[in-house]
Amino acid sequence: MTLPNTAHNKPLALTLARKKYTDKTLEDEGLKAKPKKPAPMLGKYITTYTTTTDVVAGRKTMDKLTVNLADFLTHVGDRPLDQVTEQMVDDWRKALLKHRSKMTGGT
Numbered sequence: 001m002t003l004p005n006t007a008h009n010k011p012l013a014l015t016l017a018r019k020k021y022t023d024k025t026l027e028d029e030g031l032k033a034k035p036k037k038p039a040p041m042l043g044k045y046i047t048t049y050t051t052t053t054d055v056v057a058g059r060k061t062m063d064k065l066t067v068n069l070a071d072f073l074t075h076v077g078d079r080p081l082d083q084v085t086e087q088m089v090d091d092w093r094k095a096l097l098k099h100r101s102k103m104t105g106g107t
């Protein structure tokens with residue numbers, strides 16, 4: 001939360017300080033929900049996953065996984081993880097079905 005500049009404005013500074021104290025007291029007493037940590041971004045999560053995951057099948061599998069996850073990231077966009085919906089994943093899967101296959105030349 002960005003606070004306004006309170007220089008030379010004591011009533012505003014006092015109001016903000018009281019609000020902060022009241023919110024903290026209500027949170028401590030369980031009368032107000034504590035703020036949640038923001039969810040990690042999808043791009044950062046994918047990067048962490050691909051750099052720390054040990055794939056048993058080998059390097060080729062990891063390369064394919066990295067390419068597919070990068071494609072998913074470009075399709076969905078970089079957003080917080082809790083905003084990625086099942087519908088977005090299904091739309092990406094449908095888009096994959098329309099890609100031309102390297103092996104057969106078709107879909």
